[in-house]
Amino acid sequence: MTDNERNQDPPAENADLVISGGRVLTLNDRNEIFDPGTVAVGSGRILAVGPSEALSARFTARRVMDAAGCVVLPGLVNAHTHAAMTLFRGLADDLPLLEWLQRHIFPAEAQLTEEWVYRGTLLACAEMILSGTTTFCDMYLFEHKVAEAAKAAGMRALVGEVLYDFPSPHYGPIENGLKFTEALVQEWKGDPLISVAVEPHALYTCSPELLRRCHDLACRLDTRLIVHLSESEAEVAQIRERYGHRPVEHLERLGVLSERLIADHCVALSPSDIEMLAFHRVNVVHNPESNMKLASGIAPVPALLAAGVNVALGTDGCASNNNLDLFGEMNTCATLHKLAALDPAVLPAQVVLRMATRNGAAALGLGHTVGQITAGYFADIIVVDFQRPHLTPVYDPISHLIYAAKGSDVRHVIIHGRVVLEDGRLLTLDVEEVMAHVRSIAKKIAS
Numbered sequence: 218m219t220d221n222e223r224n225q226d227p228p229a230e231n232a233d234l235v236i237s238g239g240r241v242l243t244l245n246d247r248n249e250i251f252d253p254g255t256v257a258v259g260s261g262r263i264l265a266v267g268p269s270e271a272l273s274a275r276f277t278a279r280r281v282m283d284a285a286g287c288v289v290l291p292g293l294v295n296a297h298t299h300a301a302m303t304l305f306r307g308l309a310d311d312l313p314l315l316e317w318l319q320r321h322i323f324p325a326e327a328q329l330t331e332e333w334v335y336r337g338t339l340l341a342c343a344e345m346i347l348s349g350t351t352t353f354c355d356m357y358l359f360e361h362k363v364a365e366a367a368k369a370a371g372m373r374a375l376v377g378e379v380l381y382d383f384p385s386p387h388y389g390p391i392e393n394g395l396k397f398t399e400a401l402v403q404e405w406k407g408d409p410l411i412s413v414a415v416e417p418h419a420l421y422t423c424s425p426e427l428l429r430r431c432h433d434l435a436c437r438l439d440t441r442l443i444v445h446l447s448e449s450e451a452e453v454a455q456i457r458e459r460y461g462h463r464p465v466e467h468l469e470r471l472g473v474l475s476e477r478l479i480a481d482h483c484v485a486l487s488p489s490d491i492e493m494l495a496f497h498r499v500n501v502v503h504n505p506e507s508n509m510k511l512a513s514g515i516a517p518v519p520a521l522l523a524a525g526v527n528v529a530l531g532t533d534g535c536a537s538n539n540n541l542d543l544f545g546e547m548n549t550c551a552t553l554h555k556l557a558a559l560d561p562a563v564l565p566a567q568v569v570l571r572m573a574t575r576n577g578a579a580a581l582g583l584g585h586t587v588g589q590i591t592a593g594y595f596a597d598i599i600v601v602d603f604q605r606p607h608l609t610p611v612y613d614p615i616s617h618l619i620y621a622a623k624g625s626d627v628r629h630v631i632i633h634g635r636v637v638l639e640d641g642r643l644l645t646l647d648v649e650e651v652m653a654h655v656r657s658i659a660k661k662i663a664s
């Protein structure tokens with residue numbers, strides 16, 4: 218190398234997209250914040266993140282996104298929902314869980330078709346992207362259509378067909394459901410956005426034998442296993458009466474508790490339930506708004522976190538929430554637990570933001586690729602506009618994200634390196650058309 222060559226700047230690296238000028242919350246292991254910071258993106262991944270001063274000359278970008286006045290953070294992870302239940306938003310409110318399900322929701326779901334599930338899921342994807350969610354975890358019927366809709370919207374999703382003892386309006390008897398799940402896993406293997414889990418509904422709708430078979434299938438296919446667990450005291454009483462044990466102990470006796478299990482809700486837990494969940498490294502998804510609306514109770518989230526359990530955040534479906542905005546859910550989560558414990562320090566904003574990002578990614582088995590802004594991770598990034606009256610002034614951006622921001626403050630969304638929301642405009646879906654389809658389905662549901 219000549220002296221001349223040695224003294225020259227290294228050649229610029231190519232990036233598909235450079236997001237610069239915003240305050241970047243990496244949520245990495247060191248919790249680094251760069252202000253102003255730059256994120257370079259290429260081939261769906263984060264190429265580099267750091268101070269703008271250090272990175273601006275390093276990349277030649279095909280596209281530059283100006284994030285001045287904005288906060289840049291990892292996309293939010295909705296770790297539990299039933300996306301197509303947007304179709305039933307507001308259909309049956311103000312009821313307790315088991316009555317709501319058995320008298321209203323299950324009968325309405327008996328009419329579902331794959332076309333309805335597709336349309337309802339597109340609406341859910343629109344709502345989620347518009348409010349900063351980049352990944353969701355779904356359980357429903359006709360789940361191949363959920364995968365298709367997520368893919369059309371450009372979202373990352375972990376999907377799974379619901380499995381229970383009684384015949385399903387989709388696949389009929391359970392044997393078909395297990396076969397369908399296996400085929401769905403094979404169909405989406407290797408897809409960059411979609412993965413598939415084994416999803417028995419709950420302990421009161423699945424026999425011990427079915428739960429064991431689902432666990433074995435998840436182990437054989439190396440997928441997540443997802444179940445509603447201990448959602449209310451009524452469920453605990455029902456399971457105790459049927460099997461003689463509390464729900465968590467029932468699963469432990471069946472050998473189903475493990476790191477691959479995602480347990481949704483976990484509201485009605487005893488101290489020994491918490492110990493068992495921690496010991497087996499089970500992932501728990503907290504859905505505070507659904508739990509409040511169905512009056513199911515308050516999940517012992519601070520105790521779960523203190524015991525070392527990975528606790529993520531979900532919205533549950535739109536018939537029990539009734540929206541998919543994780544900003545609202547983070548706010549509810551942070552404030553609900555302060556009130557329940559009469560302790561304002563019990564769940565700080567920083568912890569709640571981690572529940573909705575890193576913990577969600579880890580629960581879904583995506584912890585090494587999603588949930589933080591780190592070189593090598595997938596580029597799932599949101600840009601939140603802080604130049605708004607309710608976000609002024611800024612002493613601490615994380616405080617605003619949890620206590621003051623709304624989903625509608627999200628300005629840009631990038632998923633797997635693709636810009637899917639730009640300046641508040643959805644690029645992957647025609648929102649008017651998506652809403653029109655759902656309105657016409659709702660007329661049939663109501664008739």
Ligand SMILES: CSC[C@H]1O[C@@H](n2cnc3c(O)ncnc32)[C@H](O)[C@@H]1O
Pocket residue numbers: 299318322323326356357358379418419445448507533534537
């Ligand atoms: C058919 S897929 C999932 C199944 O679960 C029902 N569901 C929705 N929310 C809840 C909840 O909070 N607990 C238990 N089951 C729930 C949904 O309506 C579907 O039937």
Ligand SMILES: [Zn+2]
Pocket residue numbers: 297298299445481533534
């Ligand atoms: Zn649910």
